[in-house]
Amino acid sequence: NAGVTQTPKFRILKIGQSMTLQCTQDMNHNYMYWYRQDPGMGLKLIYYSVGAGITDKGEVPNGYNVSRSTTEDFPLRLELAAPSQTSVYFCASSYPVGANYGYTFGSGTRLTVV
Amino acid sequence: GDSVTQMEGPVTLSEEAFLTINCTYTATGYPSLFWYVQYPGEGLQLLLKATKADDKGSNKGFEATYRKETTSFHLEKGSVQVSDSAVYFCALFSGGYNKLIFGAGTRLAVHP
Numbered sequence: 001n002a003g004v005t006q007t008p009k010f011r012i013l014k015i016g017q018s019m020t021l022q023c024t025q026d027m028n029h030n031y032m033y034w035y036r037q038d039p040g041m042g043l044k045l046i047y048y049s050v051g052a053g054i055t056d057k058g059e060v061p062n063g064y065n066v067s068r069s070t071t072e073d074f075p076l077r078l079e080l081a082a083p084s085q086t087s088v089y090f091c092a093s094s095y096p097v098g099a100n101y102g103y104t105f106g107s108g109t110r111l112t113v114v
Numbered sequence: 115g116d117s118v119t120q121m122e123g124p125v126t127l128s129e130e131a132f133l134t135i136n137c138t139y140t141a142t143g144y145p146s147l148f149w150y151v152q153y154p155g156e157g158l159q160l161l162l163k164a165t166k167a168d169d170k171g172s173n174k175g176f177e178a179t180y181r182k183e184t185t186s187f188h189l190e191k192g193s194v195q196v197s198d199s200a201v202y203f204c205a206l207f208s209g210g211y212n213k214l215i216f217g218a219g220t221r222l223a224v225h226p
Contacts, residue, residue: 033213041218041219042219043158043203043216058213092158102150102160102214103158103160103214104160105157105158105159106157107155107157108156
């Protein structure tokens with residue numbers, strides 16, 4: 001059981017480039033989330049999804065886009081990379097009802113924009 | 115809005131010392147509360163949880179009690195080990211779309 005898988009683990013982008021961070025889960029979770037973690041800081045929610053075809057903005061959505069065409073996949077797209085997007089990105093998933101199960105996190109993608 | 119406040123780190127302890135990491139929250143109603151741990155280079159892992167007042171969550175020697183009267187969920191461990199060195203996040207479940215709200219995290223460093 002792989003849980004939540006994120007790729008790539010590391011990436012360096014130049015300013016203005018674009019990329020997609022991949023996230024896949026095999027637990028049949030309806031809810032999926034993208035967070036960013038800046039050095040020494042907590043997690044900030046970028047986007048989340050409550051099921052295939054449904055996405056919504058979190059606290060810091062500017063500069064990002066998401067899609068959810070399947071239950072398993074929730075890619076995060078950066079269209080015009082900026083130095084302020086240098087961060088560690090975490091994808092997470094959870095069961096659809098109640099909070100008792102908590103979230104399952106991926107191992108993260110460390111992105112540097114230069 | 116709902117929020118979580120954790121004590122600032124880093125917390126530096128010697129092996130076998132007693133650990134307390136403070137966490138207080140602001141929320142409407144009675145949210146579920148969580149502690150997550152992040153080991154170096156890894157994602158967050160659920161450490162323990164409590165879903166109602168006076169519940170005690172426990173795992174791997176760590177404990178936290180849901181205190182409604184003080185809106186707190188402090189993390190404790192009687193005897194820390196070097197392997198406990200990590201960042202610890204307190205979080206609450208904010209209703210609606212099953213969203214967790216995280217504190218800023220507290221870094222713990224345990225020395226032999």
